[in-house]
Amino acid sequence: MTVGVPKEVKDHEARVGVVPSGVTALREAGHRVLVQTHAGEGSAITDDEYRAAGATIVLSAKDVWAESEMVVKVKEPERSEFQYLRPGLILFTYLHLAPMPELTSAMLESRTTGVAYETIVEKDGSLPLLTPMSEVAGRMSVQIGAQYLEAQNGGRGMLLSGIPGVAPANVVILGGGVVGTNAAKIALGMGAHVTVIDRNLQRLRELDDVFNGQVVTLASNVWTIGETLKLADLVVGAVLIPGASAPKLVRRAMISQMKRGAVMVDVAIDQGGCFETSKPTTHTDPIYFVDGVLHYCVANMPAAVPHTSTFGLTNATFPYVLELANKGLERACEEHYGLRQGVNTFGGYVTYRGVAESQGREFREFAMVPAAGSSAVR
Numbered sequence: 387m388t389v390g391v392p393k394e395v396k397d398h399e400a401r402v403g404v405v406p407s408g409v410t411a412l413r414e415a416g417h418r419v420l421v422q423t424h425a426g427e428g429s430a431i432t433d434d435e436y437r438a439a440g441a442t443i444v445l446s447a448k449d450v451w452a453e454s455e456m457v458v459k460v461k462e463p464e465r466s467e468f469q470y471l472r473p474g475l476i477l478f479t480y481l482h483l484a485p486m487p488e489l490t491s492a493m494l495e496s497r498t499t500g501v502a503y504e505t506i507v508e509k510d511g512s513l514p515l516l517t518p519m520s521e522v523a524g525r526m527s528v529q530i531g532a533q534y535l536e537a538q539n540g541g542r543g544m545l546l547s548g549i550p551g552v553a554p555a556n557v558v559i560l561g562g563g564v565v566g567t568n569a570a571k572i573a574l575g576m577g578a579h580v581t582v583i584d585r586n587l588q589r590l591r592e593l594d595d596v597f598n599g600q601v602v603t604l605a606s607n608v609w610t611i612g613e614t615l616k617l618a619d620l621v622v623g624a625v626l627i628p629g630a631s632a633p634k635l636v637r638r639a640m641i642s643q644m645k646r647g648a649v650m651v652d653v654a655i656d657q658g659g660c661f662e663t664s665k666p667t668t669h670t671d672p673i674y675f676v677d678g679v680l681h682y683c684v685a686n687m688p689a690a691v692p693h694t695s696t697f698g699l700t701n702a703t704f705p706y707v708l709e710l711a712n713k714g715l716e717r718a719c720e721e722h723y724g725l726r727q728g729v730n731t732f733g734g735y736v737t738y739r740g741v742a743e744s745q746g747r748e749f750r751e752f753a754m755v756p757a758a759g760s761s762a763v764r
């Protein structure tokens with residue numbers, strides 16, 4: 387198979403879909419890899435590194451798309467890339483089609499096969515291609531929080547660790563999943579006093595074990611959250627209810643009872659945020675204040691660390707890339723339940739129920755759509 391890796395065109399997106407180690411593995415499996423020139427630059431990977439790994443460097447995006455049977459990207463196609471979509475092309479990337487009817491139409495009209503990172507679900511219910519970005523955002527949340535607690539950045543002028551004779555900061559983490567656990571790990575490592583609040587008691591038991599009793603674990607309810615926030619210096623919002631908007635755990639009135647200059651990092655902002663006072667911000671203009679409490683609500687935190695994010699993402703995506711290249715879409719999906727869940731568009735139909743429902747479009751089981759020009763896929 388010829389696998390193409392274009393340079394991302396979305397604003398501020400510096401990640402890339404395949405790294406040199408992936409190129410070598412694809413080459414060794416007998417595939418050809420086309421990488422657009424400068425595709426890895428934002429993640430500190432040079433054309434020479436790709437070349438040394440066995441890639442062919444291609445000057446234009448148009449040629450990468452036109453010559454590839456499968457294109458591996460990071461973000462959904464921008465409008466300027468719609469022209470490259472075509473029948474039978476496999477596009478493997480984060481697609482997030484549900485809120486994007488225009489992109490969905492472009493995928494369907496061109497009969498492009500869209501395999502979305504975010505809907506790949508393994509049998510244990512895990513979302514393997516979302517986990518690495520949660521790990522990045524969770525670890526970053528405390529690093530960012532520590533930075534904004536400094537006085538010149540608007541915070542209350544506090545060192546997360548304290549010093550001998552001066553108490554450390556109180557870090558309160560709402561949600562003890564992937565983001566929350568990674569935030570707790572960094573906060574503990576920096577010497578903070580850490581509290582994790584979750585509604586899942588089993589999860590709290592696991593955290594108590596993992597951190598050997600060094601984090602305070604609390605069951606989630608309105609009263610506990612309100613009381614805990616009064617003492618917080620840094621709050622990390624990390625709750626998720628799969629498939630739904632984030633619950634607004636922090637009410638407006640709780641903010642006014644918090645310390646001036648405390649810092650709130652709402653990582654869950656990509657699902658609407660878990661503070662009533664949250665609104666999405668950008669890396670260019672990341673913070674604002676409510677009642678003197680600093681809010682940081684950047685929806686794409688991992689974009690700030692593209693090198694780490696690219697390697698974290700591709701560690702997770704690459705086994706699927708190789709499987710698709712080795713077996714082709716139909717056999718790979720037939721043999722791999724998780725991958726099959728990723729197919730969002732195929733043969734001009736929406737094949738992911740959530741996308742069809744959110745846009746009022748016809749849904750077809752992937753297995754029921756006749757394959758382009760051949761027999762039905764089972």
Ligand SMILES: NC(=O)c1ccc[n+]([C@@H]2O[C@H](COP(=O)([O-])OP(=O)(O)OC[C@H]3O[C@@H](n4cnc5c(N)ncnc54)[C@H](O)[C@@H]3O)[C@@H](O)[C@H]2O)c1
Nearest residue numbers: 519520523561563564565584585606625626654685686687
């Ligand atoms: N801003 C970014 O750049 C960025 C990056 C990655 C992930 N995220 C987002 O971060 C959020 C968390 O992701 P995750 O991977 O950690 O999810 P996760 O499913 O691993 O963890 C979510 C946790 O929230 C807990 N929870 C649910 N309802 C709760 C409640 N009412 N009170 C307390 N806890 C509750 C769950 O029990 C679970 O432990 C998601 O919205 C995700 O999309 C954002």
